[in-house]
Amino acid sequence: MNFKKFKMLGLTLGLGAMLAACGSESATPANEGETNNNTETTTESKEINLAYVEWDTEIASTHVVAEVLEGIGYDVTVTPLDNAIMWEAVASGEADAMVAGWLPGTHAAQYEQYKDSLVELGVNLEGAKIGLVVPTYMEANSIEDLTDEANMTITGIEAGAGVMSATENAIAEYENLADWELLPSSSGAMTVALDQAIKNEEEVIVTGWSPHWKFASYDLKYLEDPKGVFGGAETINTFARQGLEEDMPEAFKVLDAFQWTSADIEEVMLEIHDGADPEEAAAKWVEENPDKVAEWTKDVE
Template sequence: MKKKLPFAATALGVSMVLGACAEDEATTEEKLGEVNLAYVEWDTEIASTHVIGQVLENIGYDVTLTPLDNAIMWEAVSKGEADAMVAGWLPATHAAQLDKYGENLVHLGENLTGAKIGLVVPSYMDVNSIEDLTTEAGSTITGIEAGAGVMSATEAAIGNYPNLANWELLPSSSGAMTVALDQAIANEEEIIVTGWSPHWKFASYDLKYLEDPQGVFGGEETINTFVRQGLEEDAPDAYKVLDAFNWTAEDIEEVMLAINGGKNPEEAATDWINANAEKVKEWTQGIE
């Protein structure tokens, strides 16, 4: 898979060239066409996009994975500058992006259920609710990339909860946030982070979500697949796989843990695919 291409302001222009796939062990297999998958560099989306990208590669597509900022990812697929994404958190986290770009997208439904966002702390901290916060961690919440849905929700929480009136939300990145979390836990220090699940950190550390009495962070979320208009006609096999793609929190956490443990995303994706052949077969059913 080609990956991590920079996003240009001009259209990426993905051209789908469908052709017959010649089975010849002595020659390079002819590709079905090109597919460009957009994703945000969050641990969940790195895992899911590399897995589905590898599956598409295995059935004969030339796959490019393009990391983008969240809003640009939605815009790119809506404009046909990328073909698909498997990273739409609904109903709350990406509600603004869905409202803005949804009419120009094809929604293929949920690919994972039981997702959640909120404020997360180590379990040793003596707070259980957002309303319990006073001056912990220097009145600072460690966040991720500005513009992410959990960041917007946290900004709303700071505005809605009177006890957070003097608090600061510190933008960083998902990687920097987990490094800060790891360092704080190693020293048994206070830290509040913007969190979401599924995520490998819940398997690696003893963490808890803070209760959200005002419901600012919403309830249970789903992660959804969206594709550009016309993809079904241009690349029907890719469309079928993306439409069928569905897995569990345990599945995605297995891939995320492998990546966090030192495997590169391509290797982690390949290992999971090899170990879950029956599930992958369901996604590719009816495709030669």
């Protein structure tokens, strides 16, 4: 696999500068090198930019899709972005597609803002969920059971993430959380804090979502949410920029067909958690699941 990857150096990087770099590396004007012959067809672009937010689920799914697209001849750039910028990038056409839209709750605000500028290809994974997660050894089973556990602190991820906004709403809605604090961090820092607390059998409450490798690695439970602040089951959805179907019809077909299960994605996430590079984990999964990949590529000529 040789697809290109851009690392975010910080959220202070602007969208234009970030994706201008992508363009300078991989984008070639569609008409460059063409002669003036009056041909009726043009060559499909083979360079595609997939945007994603650096959550474990999206790292796994984006790299698997990139591996499949590489296999049918595309030159793939995968670009990690802040959540809001990811949506803006695809809506504006700076990125070509994403397989990272959590609906109906987590990304509701971004979906409402950008849906008219996007092509919605549908669900690629069902049964996703967000909420507050604790080790099973803790006595609390509901958000309403919380009193002063974990120093009245919830360990979160990146500020602005959907689960963070939902947790802020939970603190406002549940009277017993009135004096609690939501501590922003990152997805990686959250799992480190979870791991350290469990090793010491300490109380810890984190913002959680599934599918995620942590549920296979630790004995965890979601706290019940009687007020329904975190919503019900979520789906992860695929979105493309307008015009992608015309510009890259084969890639569009693969993106449109892409759908897998929680068990599938957790295999890739566990490989990455155990030390594999995302590219290596994706390549291994693709090699070991030819029937599923064949379903995604069956309409590609």
